[in-house]
Structures are given as C-alpha cells and as structure tokens.
Amino acid sequence: MSADTPADAAQSPTPAVPKGSPTTQVTVTVGAHLGDRPPPAMRLCEELVARLPALAHLARYTAGTGDFAVDLAGASPSPAQRQLIGRDVVYAMVGLDAQLRGARSGDLVRLLLHTDRGALIGLAVLREQYLVALTWPDETLGVSGEAAEAVRQVDAELSGLANQLRRAVSQRPADYGGWLELSDEERASIVRAAAVSEATSVDADGMPARVWARTAAAESLATICRRHLSVDGLHFVAVCRPGEVLATADVLDSPRLERFFDGTSAEARRDFYTLFGQRLDVQLRALIRAAHPALGARVHRLVLDVEQGEIYCLPLSVDRYLLAVTLDQHRVQTAEKQALALRRALP
Secondary structure: OOOOOOOHHHHHEEOOOOOOOOOOEEEEEEEHHOOOEEEEEEEEHHHHHHHHEEEEEEEEEOOOOEEEEEEEEEOOHHHHHHHHHHHHHHHHHHHHHHHHHHHHOOEEEEEEEEEEEEEEEEEEEEEOEEEEEEEHHHHHHHHOOHHEEEHHHHHHHHHHHHHHHHHOOOOOOOOOHHHEEEEEEHHHHHHOOOOOOOOOOOOOOOOOOOEEEEEHHHHHHHHHHHOOOOOOOOEEEEEEOOOOOEEEEOOOOOHHHHOOOOOOOOOHHHHHHHHHHHHHHHHHHHHHHHHHHHHHHOOOEEEEEEEEEEEEEEEEEOOOOEEEEEOHHHHHHHHHHHHHHHHOOOO
C-alpha cells in the first residue's frame, strides 16, 4: 500500500451542517497528491458525516492511496489511526475479492464488520476506489436496538452516497446491501426494525435440500440449519470451526436457483462455500486486528456483499461460527434476518 495517505497533509477543522442541535465540528484531511484540487466527493462526505450522528469517520482510497478523510471531532481513535485502519480494510477487501472470484457471483462491493462497539463499512465505488467508514464507538449500546438502527442507517446512507458518486461519472448504481430496490418507506421500516425483527424459520421440506454432518454429534446442527433455508432467503449454511466444517445444509439444487449458475454449477458453489468457510476465520482475524483500535474484538457479524447475493459470518462461540449465503441480491434483507434467527436457534 502507498505511504501517501491523508495523514501527510494538514488537518483543518470545518464547521459542519447544523442538525437542529449545536453545530458539529469535522476535521478534513486531504492527501498531498491532490494538491489544491480537492475532489467534489469530499464535500458530499463532509455533509454526510455532519448529518449522521453515528458516523465518526469517512475516507476515500484510490489504488490503495488515501485521497481524503473526514473525521468527527472528539471521536476515538485518532484520525491517523482511523486512516491506517482504512488502508488495512481496503487491502483486506482486495484480497477477499480475489478469493470470492471462484464463486463466480461478481465483485465484492461491500464489507460490513459489526462489533459491540460500532461498525466498519467498506464500499467499492469504482475499480480500485473505495469508501471506508467507521461509526462512533459506543460500548454502552453494544448491539442493542438503538445501535443496530444507527448502523443500518449509516449503511443505507453510505450506499446512497456511493451510488451518487457512481452516477456522477455516468456509472450505473450498484445494489449495495439490497438498499437500491427498496422504497424510502421500506428502507425506513427496515432501519426501525433492525434489532427487534424475528425472522420466521422456513422449513426446507418439499425442496431439494441437501444436508451433511461431519459426525453423528453434528447431525442435529445440520437439521437446525436445514429448517432455516428458503429459496427466497438463505440458500447455503455451514457451522464451522477454524479449518473445519462441522455441518452444512443447502437448497442449491432447487430448480428456482438454476438462473444463478450460468457458467458454474450447484456442486461447484457448494464446494466453494465449504472451502471458504474453513478459511474465513483467517480473514476475520485480519479484519479484527485492523479494526481493533476503533471497534474492539467482540464481533457480532461480518457481511460480504457481492454483486449476486451476500455472505454472512456470525460467531457462535469462541471457536465456532456460522457461514450463511444467499445468491439473490433482491433477497439479502430477508436472508440476513434468517441468518440471525438461525444463530439464535443453534446451541
């Protein structure tokens, strides 16, 4: 990664847009390579940080170099530390994107790491250009309803900003997090219900579900996983330990999902996700190390959003985690609720 980051430039406090409360102060840091030509996107990022109480840091990186960073005054860690976190996250996203190419489900366009202290969100805006955001750390909220609502609001607003930047250079919008297809009313409803929604378990009876368990003791895990599958939600789930998969269940053989296998097969996807589940802990640990100064190490969820669907990593215990996958980008909101419900159902 280039050493030419926004930390090389002088910081300047900028009065933010009032939100009906005392004026907020933000600090804007511009990369030395931009000289006196700040990009138009910088002002849009300033306005978003000023408008969203939970958003503490927002930066843009191009080809691994930090273009600019906007920081809410008083947030921790320091702006320089946040910029280092951002560079590491961009590096991790590039590596994950390369790994996920094997699934043939498109580029990695969004990463969300949610801990008990806040969230980190990375968005691929253009080729080699990323936005990285950190929410305000708040140990008192954890992953409660208020905190989950704040994270979802930031997630939705960042998706809108990324698409605004794409449209500015005549690019089509990307469906980050499934927000693109939602009306304003639907989006607000999802944000309000973020932490209290109880997804109904969808039994896979009547569908060509496939289950597998490494041992007889793990068969009950596979059975529980099977009950949370749906062709309109979760398509593949696995209970994993570092380097090992304990149980899996999927409906990838359903005729309704054949449209997602152009150039690949259900069996190839099944093998890919099983192998990815064995190795995901390595990537998760790298992200935790990068984000630890801001977000700590108690992970609630990791979301990897590709062009066709999402992958969820949900810790179950110190050495176990749930890997869940949907192939349908229009169903990612439903699929994530089902994944969270499955985590609650697993022992």
